[in-house]
Amino acid sequence: MTRQLLLAAAAASVLAVPAPAAAPPFQTDAPVAYMKDLSSGAVLYAKDADRRMPPASMAKMMTVYVAFDLIKKGELKLDQMITVRPETWRQWHGPQAGSTMFLSPGEQVSVQNLLHGIVTLSGNDACVVLAEGIAGTEPAFVALMNQRAKELGLANSNFGTSNGWPDNGATYVTAHDLGELAARTIQDFPDLYKAFYSQKEFTWGKTMGNGSAITQQNRDPLLGRVSGADGLKTGHTEEAGYGFTGSAEQNGRRLVMVVAGLTSSNQRIEQSVAFMDWGFRAWKAVPLVAKGKKVQDAEVQLGDVRSVGLVAPRDLAVTVPAGAAGNMKVTVVYNGPIKAPIKAGQHIADLVVQTGDTPPQMMPLVADKAVEEAGFFDRIAAGFRWLFGLA
Numbered sequence: 001m002t003r004q005l006l007l008a009a010a011a012a013s014v015l016a017v018p019a020p021a022a023a024p025p026f027q028t029d030a031p032v033a034y035m036k037d038l039s040s041g042a043v044l045y046a047k048d049a050d051r052r053m054p055p056a057s058m059a060k061m062m063t064v065y066v067a068f069d070l071i072k073k074g075e076l077k078l079d080q081m082i083t084v085r086p087e088t089w090r091q092w093h094g095p096q097a098g099s100t101m102f103l104s105p106g107e108q109v110s111v112q113n114l115l116h117g118i119v120t121l122s123g124n125d126a127c128v129v130l131a132e133g134i135a136g137t138e139p140a141f142v143a144l145m146n147q148r149a150k151e152l153g154l155a156n157s158n159f160g161t162s163n164g165w166p167d168n169g170a171t172y173v174t175a176h177d178l179g180e181l182a183a184r185t186i187q188d189f190p191d192l193y194k195a196f197y198s199q200k201e202f203t204w205g206k207t208m209g210n211g212s213a214i215t216q217q218n219r220d221p222l223l224g225r226v227s228g229a230d231g232l233k234t235g236h237t238e239e240a241g242y243g244f245t246g247s248a249e250q251n252g253r254r255l256v257m258v259v260a261g262l263t264s265s266n267q268r269i270e271q272s273v274a275f276m277d278w279g280f281r282a283w284k285a286v287p288l289v290a291k292g293k294k295v296q297d298a299e300v301q302l303g304d305v306r307s308v309g310l311v312a313p314r315d316l317a318v319t320v321p322a323g324a325a326g327n328m329k330v331t332v333v334y335n336g337p338i339k340a341p342i343k344a345g346q347h348i349a350d351l352v353v354q355t356g357d358t359p360p361q362m363m364p365l366v367a368d369k370a371v372e373e374a375g376f377f378d379r380i381a382a383g384f385r386w387l388f389g390l391a
Helices: 009-014 058-074 084-093 111-119 124-134 136-149 175-188 190-196 265-281 376-387
Strands: 002-006 034-036 042-047 082-083 108-110 201-206 214-217 229-237 241-250 253-262 283-289 294-301 307-311 318-320 329-334 346-355 359-366
Touching: 034 175, 034 265, 042 265, 058 111, 058 124, 058 136, 058 175, 058 190, 058 229, 082 111, 082 124, 084 124, 108 111, 111 124, 111 190, 111 201, 124 136, 175 190, 175 229, 175 241, 175 253, 190 229, 201 346, 229 265, 241 265, 253 265, 265 283, 283 346, 294 329, 294 346, 307 346, 318 359
Parallel strands: none
Antiparallel strands: 002 329, 034 042, 034 253, 082 108, 201 214, 229 241, 241 253, 283 318, 294 307, 307 359, 329 346, 346 359
16 A cells, blocks of 8 residues: 655655745746756656657757666776778768758767767768668667667657757657656766766867867857756757757756757757846755665564664755745655565655645655564564464
C-alpha cells in the first residue's frame, strides 16, 4: 500500500521554512516554454510544455546523450577516428544542408572533434558522420536514440534523424521531454557536459579561397549574457521556428529552460535571457535537509531488520518565490512496507513538499544501510507477528 506520512515533530521543526502564497508571474512571447529547478525538482513554469513539436537541432542533444553514454561505458573513445564517407559529405555540405562543421570527404575526424562540431557548431554533417561511425548507418543509430529516449522516460518524443532535419513529422519532442533530456545529460555525464557544452567557439575546416581556418561561434543565447550559463542547444527550421534548451547554475541552483516557436534569432536571445533571469531572481532556494540526514524510518517487510532509515542523498532544498513567507506541508511518501532486500543508497521513498498553490516538489530519499532478506526462522517469526497483530 502507499504510505503518506507527515514528518515527526522533531524533523518538522528542521523543515519549517517560508512558503509562498502564489507563484510569481512571467510572460513570454514563446508559444512553448518550460523551466525546472534541478536543485529541488520544482517546475517553475510550463506553457504548452506537453505539446508535440519538431525540435530542429535541439534533437542533437539526444545524439550527444547516446555518444556520452557509450563513452561512459567504455564502448566509444574520444580519440577514436571516424572517416567521412564521400556519400555523406555530398548530402551534408553546401547551403542546402544547413549548419555544417565543414568536414571534407575522406577526412578522418576524432569522436572528440565531432562532438565539438555537433555541440558548438550544430553541424548536421558531424551528426551523421558520428552516427555512421558508431552504428554503421544513421537509421541504426536513430534506433539507439529512440531506445535511450524510452529508457529516459521521454514518452512524447521520437527521433527519425540524428540531426533534427525536417522529416515529415517523424521527429517530434515536447518541451517537458527536452528539459528532462537536458537534466539527465547534466546529471549523468557531469564531466563530459562541462567539457563540451560551454565552448564559445570552435575551429574546423578551411575556406575554399585562401584556405584560412574557419572559426564559428556557439549560438547559445545565454553564454556571456547570463552568469553561470553553460549549455545546451539551439534549433531552427522554417517548420519549428527558433528554439533553445538551456541551463545555468548560480549559487548552487541549476535551472533548465526550454523555449520554442520564436520568430527570429534576436527574439530567441531576448526571450531566453529574460526567462533565465526570471528563474533566478523571482525564485529562491531554501535549505530543507542536509545530505546524509535521516528524515525518518520506514518499515521493512521480511528483512533481517524491521526498519530502515530514510536519508537525503544530497543537500535538499525547496524552491519558493523570493520574499515569500508562510508554512508548508512536508510529507514522506513510499510504497510500504518496503520489501527486502534493500541496497544502501537505494531510492525507496520521496519527500514531497507542498507550498501554496505551486505544484508539489518531490525529492528522493534513500536507504541509509543495506537490508538483507530474513532467514527461514525470522520469516516464521514475522508471520506470527503479523498473524497476531504484533508487527
